[in-house]
Amino acid sequence: MRHLLIFAAVTLLAGAAALPVKKGLAQMNTDRKxxxxxxxxxxxxxxxxxxxxxxxxxxxxxxxxDEARGNRESxxxxxxxxxxxxxxxxxxxxxxxxxxxxxxxxxxxxxxxxRKE
Numbered sequence: 001m002r003h004l005l006i007f008a009a010v011t012l013l014a015g016a017a018a019l020p021v022k023k024g025l026a027q028m029n030t031d032r033k034x035x036x037x038x039x040x041x042x043x044x045x046x047x048x049x050x051x052x053x054x055x056x057x058x059x060x061x062x063x064x065x066d067e068a069r070g071n072r073e074s075x076x077x078x079x080x081x082x083x084x085x086x087x088x089x090x091x092x093x094x095x096x097x098x099x100x101x102x103x104x105x106x107x108x109x110x111x112x113x114x115r116k117e
Contacts, residue, residue, distance in 0.1 A: 042082050048106045048113035055111055065089065 048057040056068040059080060067076040078091040085101040087108070099108030106113040 044082055044087070044101060044106075047116040049116045050111055050113055055113065056116075057106070057108070057113060059087075 045059045045061045048059065049055065054070055058066045058068075060066065063079050063081070065076075065078060065080045066074050069075040076091050076093075076095075078089055078093075078095075080087055080089050082088075087099045087101070087106070089095075089097040089099075091097070097109055099106055101107075104115065
C-alpha cells in the first residue's frame with residue numbers, strides 16, 4: 001500500500017510539473033496570430049473623457065494607455081487591445097477592465113467617456 005501512495009504522489013507531482021504556469025489575469029497575449037489588430041491602426045486612439053472631465057483615458061497609438069483621475073495625472077497606465085468595438089485593458093499593476101464603443105461613445109466600468117476634440 002505504501003508503494004501505491006508513493007507512486008500516486010510521484011505521478012501527481014510529475015503531472016503538476018508539466019502544467020503551464022499562470023501569470024494571473026493580466027497575462028499579456030504574446031501570440032501575434034490571435035492578438036487584436038494593432039492599436040495604431042484604430043480610429044479610437046486619442047483622449048476620452050467623462051462629461052465632468054474627472055476621468056481621462058489617453059489611448060496611445062502604440063497600444064498603451066494613460067489614465068488620469070481628477071488631479072492625479074497618470075493614475076493608471078497599461079496596455080489595451082481593441083477587437084471590433086470592444087476594448088480590453090491590462091493595467092501595469094495587474095488589474096483588468098474592458099469597455100465598448102457604442103455610437104462614438106466609450107462605455108467603461110459604468111462610466112461614459114467621449115472623445116476630446
